[in-house]
Amino acid sequence: MNILLIHAPILAMLLSLLGSFLCVAIGMFSGRRAVELFSGIFTTASMIFSLLTVINVFLIDGPYVYYMGGWPPPVGIPYVIDRFSAPMSLVVSVIFSTTMIYSMRYIERDRDVKWYYSLRFLMQAGMYGLLFSGDMFHIFVMLELMGLSAILLVPFRKEVKASVEAGIKYGIYDILAISIYYLSTAMVFGMFGSMTIAEIAAKLGGYESPFSGGMFAGPSALPVIVALIVWSFTIGSAIVPQHFWLPDAHSMAPSSISAILSGLLVQVNIAVLARILFDGFAAGSIQGSALGLYLLVILGTISCLAGAAFMLVQSDIKRLIAYSTITNLGFITIGFGIGTSLGASAAYLHIINHAFVKASLFMIAGVFIHATGSRDIRALRGISKALPGTSSLYTVGTLAAIGFPPLNMFWSKLLLILSVLSAGGAYSYLVLPMVVAIVFESIAQIRLLAIIYSGEKRAVNCHPSTSVILSIGAMIGIIIVTGLVPNLLFELSGLAAGDLLNVDGYIDLVLNSLEYPTP
Amino acid sequence: MIGTIGHLPYILVAIMVSICIYAALFKSNLFKKMLAIFLLTDAVNLLYILQGYRSGSAIPPIIPPGMDPSEFASIAVDPLAHYFVVTAVVIGLAEVATLTALIIYTYKYYGTMETKKIKELRG
Amino acid sequence: MSGWKGLILGILFIALLSSILIYAFLGYPELGFVRPLGEFYLFNTFNFENQDWWSASPNAVTGLLWDYRGYDTLYETMVFYVGIVAVAMFFERPAKLKKTRGMTIIVRATSRLVFVFVLTSAIAITIFSVKTPGGGFQGGAIMAIAYIAILVSLSRGFLPKMGIDLEKAHIAKILGLALITVLTIIPVLYSLASGSLAYALQNQPKAWAPFGYPAFLGLSSLSGGLIIPIQLGEMIHVGMGFTIMFLLLTISDKEEEE
Numbered sequence: 001m002n003i004l005l006i007h008a009p010i011l012a013m014l015l016s017l018l019g020s021f022l023c024v025a026i027g028m029f030s031g032r033r034a035v036e037l038f039s040g041i042f043t044t045a046s047m048i049f050s051l052l053t054v055i056n057v058f059l060i061d062g063p064y065v066y067y068m069g070g071w072p073p074p075v076g077i078p079y080v081i082d083r084f085s086a087p088m089s090l091v092v093s094v095i096f097s098t099t100m101i102y103s104m105r106y107i108e109r110d111r112d113v114k115w116y117y118s119l120r121f122l123m124q125a126g127m128y129g130l131l132f133s134g135d136m137f138h139i140f141v142m143l144e145l146m147g148l149s150a151i152l153l154v155p156f157r158k159e160v161k162a163s164v165e166a167g168i169k170y171g172i173y174d175i176l177a178i179s180i181y182y183l184s185t186a187m188v189f190g191m192f193g194s195m196t197i198a199e200i201a202a203k204l205g206g207y208e209s210p211f212s213g214g215m216f217a218g219p220s221a222l223p224v225i226v227a228l229i230v231w232s233f234t235i236g237s238a239i240v241p242q243h244f245w246l247p248d249a250h251s252m253a254p255s256s257i258s259a260i261l262s263g264l265l266v267q268v269n270i271a272v273l274a275r276i277l278f279d280g281f282a283a284g285s286i287q288g289s290a291l292g293l294y295l296l297v298i299l300g301t302i303s304c305l306a307g308a309a310f311m312l313v314q315s316d317i318k319r320l321i322a323y324s325t326i327t328n329l330g331f332i333t334i335g336f337g338i339g340t341s342l343g344a345s346a347a348y349l350h351i352i353n354h355a356f357v358k359a360s361l362f363m364i365a366g367v368f369i370h371a372t373g374s375r376d377i378r379a380l381r382g383i384s385k386a387l388p389g390t391s392s393l394y395t396v397g398t399l400a401a402i403g404f405p406p407l408n409m410f411w412s413k414l415l416l417i418l419s420v421l422s423a424g425g426a427y428s429y430l431v432l433p434m435v436v437a438i439v440f441e442s443i444a445q446i447r448l449l450a451i452i453y454s455g456e457k458r459a460v461n462c463h464p465s466t467s468v469i470l471s472i473g474a475m476i477g478i479i480i481v482t483g484l485v486p487n488l489l490f491e492l493s494g495l496a497a498g499d500l501l502n503v504d505g506y507i508d509l510v511l512n513s514l515e516y517p518t519p
Numbered sequence: 520m521i522g523t524i525g526h527l528p529y530i531l532v533a534i535m536v537s538i539c540i541y542a543a544l545f546k547s548n549l550f551k552k553m554l555a556i557f558l559l560t561d562a563v564n565l566l567y568i569l570q571g572y573r574s575g576s577a578i579p580p581i582i583p584p585g586m587d588p589s590e591f592a593s594i595a596v597d598p599l600a601h602y603f604v605v606t607a608v609v610i611g612l613a614e615v616a617t618l619t620a621l622i623i624y625t626y627k628y629y630g631t632m633e634t635k636k637i638k639e640l641r642g
Numbered sequence: 643m644s645g646w647k648g649l650i651l652g653i654l655f656i657a658l659l660s661s662i663l664i665y666a667f668l669g670y671p672e673l674g675f676v677r678p679l680g681e682f683y684l685f686n687t688f689n690f691e692n693q694d695w696w697s698a699s700p701n702a703v704t705g706l707l708w709d710y711r712g713y714d715t716l717y718e719t720m721v722f723y724v725g726i727v728a729v730a731m732f733f734e735r736p737a738k739l740k741k742t743r744g745m746t747i748i749v750r751a752t753s754r755l756v757f758v759f760v761l762t763s764a765i766a767i768t769i770f771s772v773k774t775p776g777g778g779f780q781g782g783a784i785m786a787i788a789y790i791a792i793l794v795s796l797s798r799g800f801l802p803k804m805g806i807d808l809e810k811a812h813i814a815k816i817l818g819l820a821l822i823t824v825l826t827i828i829p830v831l832y833s834l835a836s837g838s839l840a841y842a843l844q845n846q847p848k849a850w851a852p853f854g855y856p857a858f859l860g861l862s863s864l865s866g867g868l869i870i871p872i873q874l875g876e877m878i879h880v881g882m883g884f885t886i887m888f889l890l891l892t893i894s895d896k897e898e899e900e
Contacts, residue, residue, distance in 0.1 A: 003834055006839075010842050014842065017823060021723065022816075025816045068843060069711075069844050070841040070844040070851040077713050077714060118727060119724070125717070140607075144613070152724065168621040172618070183566075189603070190670055209678075211679055211682050212682075218668075218670075219669065220666060516849065519694075526667065530660075530667065541655050545648075572673055574674030580684060582700045591685070592681045592684040595684050595702070596676065597677060599677075610722075612725060613724055620732040621728075
């Protein structure tokens with residue numbers, strides 16, 4: 001056991017934390033270049049630590065638990081670093097690094113960049129915490145950290161009237177969602193007497209903890225708690241009918257932030273929900289908590305249909321991409337909701353692929369908006385002749401988004417449809433709304449592509465700088481390369497789904513892997 | 520067990536929570552929405568404190584000098600519930616600061632706090 | 643929704659939601675007992691017999707705050723930091739802090755006198771939080787009151803004369819945070835250097851992770867290892883944060899235009 005590898009995920013998180021206030025100090029004494037350089041170094045360093053974590057989990061030691069403060073659960077907070085959370089933390093680091101390079105030029109004209117980078121760091125730390133955390137109350141704290149910094153980054157350009165409106169809308173609903181989650185933690189505390197996710201599952205199976213005893217309440221509360229948790233997380237991840245804040249917030253934020261919000265934030269919410277439902281409330285085996293999965297399937301179906309339908313009528317490029325996020329979130333929730341191992345692995349793969357695709361689309365949309373000075377789709381007519389490089393990158397990104405083989409999202413959509421078909425029963429009919437949604441989404445995206453490639457060459461305000469093109473190119477490169485190795489992707493997502501659905505393995509890992517004398 | 524007096528606080532919390540969620544969702548004034556969310560947090564804080572309460576002659580979770588730990592453990596109230604509330608109160612303050620800043624700015628731009636009149640964007 | 647229709651729908655919504663919640667609560671036990679995990683903390687927090695599980699703090703809530711669940715509190719502090727950023731980001735403007743005469747001489751003299759007492763009590767509440775109710779956040783809130791009293795009674799322009807303006811408050815706040823983070827990272831660095839296992843924010847040595855801050859800082863009446871220094875860091879962070887918030891929020895639009 002290498003000590004550095006054990007500490008790697010925590011070091012990545014603590015580096016983000018350090019960066020968040022040190023970059024403010026640097027910003028007060030020297031110029032913006034110093035802040036950017038400093039933030040770049042810290043983001044890259046945390047990416048290296050995340051990479052080490054993934055290597056450790058997959059190739060060297062395997063999944064392990066980091067005991068915060070040295071306390072075994074349920075006394076302290078366990079950080080579960082397994083094959084479900086580690087790859088997603090790497091995705092978080094990679095997207096934060098690329099948007100870091102992108103933001104250097106993108107927010108050049110804004111004032112107060114120190115707050116921008118500071119909040120970005122905190123959002124990153126919050127995402128790591130959410131993915132690794134094995135404690136219900138710690139998830140509440142991390143949701144606040146991630147949510148509040150995202151709420152403040154949406155109206156970062158506070159001179160723009162509409163961005164403040166989007167910010168307050170997002171703020172009210174996200175904080176309401178987190179408060180509802182806080183209510184459910186209080187009910188969990190009353191029922192189980194402990195906040196550790198693994199102990200919840202163990203106690204539902206009749207386990208008596210040496211620290212926190214057994215269960216204290218009858219089973220009637222279980223479906224209510226599960227419903228409250230699903231409600232709060234579906235507001236936070238914009239599942240229809242609570243989606244109305246997402247198109248506003250994601251389209252009014254600066255594009256470098258939209259990329260993070262749309263590519264990561266909502267998906268991290270879904271991943272945490274999956275962790276709580278499957279590993280905490282054992283939704284696969286306990287009758288009372290299966291309600292959560294039914295809710296996910298129903299809401300997911302509505303979500304993918306509604307998102308795709310709204311895509312057809314959008315005239316703003318960023319709103320169109322934002323509605324595409326809602327559609328894809330619908331697919332992801334369906335994947336988790338059917339509860340089979342294939343479904344979970346398909347949803348997991350879709351989260352990772354979608355993160356890269358959506359982040360790159362938003363980044364390119366930002367370039368287009370700077371170049372044309374307008375968010376309207378019709379203003380993009382003829383832009384392919386003026387910005388041929390960017391347009392071809394956009395084409396690859398769009399083709400990936402509609403699932404064109406052999407790009408990466410083709411494989412995850414294929415896997416999703418296969419998982420729905422193989423789930424049996426009424427779930428097989430879900431393939432119908434999913435195909436309809438895919439078709440609608442393709443129509444909307446191809447219409448946009450047609451506009452980009454039609455018309456005469458138009459004048460543009462500015463050309464994207466090399467660093468912007470490089471950061472977008474890196475994302476598109478990842479999309480192409482991961483599409484070429486589907487076997488590796490299937491294997492990875494299979495392992496992740498295995499860790500997620502293996503409740504006994506999770507309980508054993510969290511509760512029994514530390515040797516300590518009985519108190 | 521149903522219907523005993525020990526359940527009355529739970530029922531009060533349930534009603535308070537429902538009223539707060541209703542107000543946060545359906546009131547059209549931004550400031551009222553914000554207040555409702557904070558009252559919701561306070562209702563949950565109340566739930567925590569109630570669950571950590573010990574009937575009889577309870578003492579605060581600070582060990583008096585010279586008291587035996589096992590005796591202390593059998594008469595003090597639950598420190599875990601108190602801890603959760605202390606943390607949530609600080610977090611609530613950060614929420615107040617964030618939302619107030621945003622609401623002041625919204626008021627500056629639109630001259631109103633009614634969500635029905637603030638509709639430059641269509642969700 | 644208007645008038646009666648809205649009222650009826652609202653009452654229906656509240657009735658539905660509260661009956662669902664009451665249904666859930668019916669399975670709950672009657673109030674008035676402490677769950678075993680709470681008793682575990684009470685039993686172990688200042689138990690000299692079994693120091694593997696203690697936090698060396700007689701106040702169990704303080705022990706939970708910065709030892710048993712310290713990592714929660716670390717990020718709770720960061721959430722509060724986001725709240726300060728919210729105000730600083732939206733209301734930071736180049737307005738000059740102007741010195742005016744302030745209130746009457748009695749108020750001014752008293753507030754100068756009270757300032758010292760309030761600051762002392764803030765520090766006392768923070769340091770003695772291991773033995774009495776209190777803590778870094780509470781101490782910080784009281785510390786901010788000292789500055790806010792000066793701000794109200796003697797005008798904003800008086801603060802630079804006392805050696806504190808916006809920039810210095812930011813720096814002090816960052817130093818407080820840096821103290822907290824350094825104390826968090828030291829066990830990790832120790833672990834990397836020595837090769838033995840120690841976890842982030844570890845306070846007392848344990849049989850399975852032999853690293854620890856000294857439990858008694860030379861004084862037999864004050865214990866708790868890292869708890870007292872880390873609470874001082876939080877006090878500075880919170881006190882300065884509140885001062886920044888009030889300083890920025892009391893600058894009115896009219897002054898900005900001048």
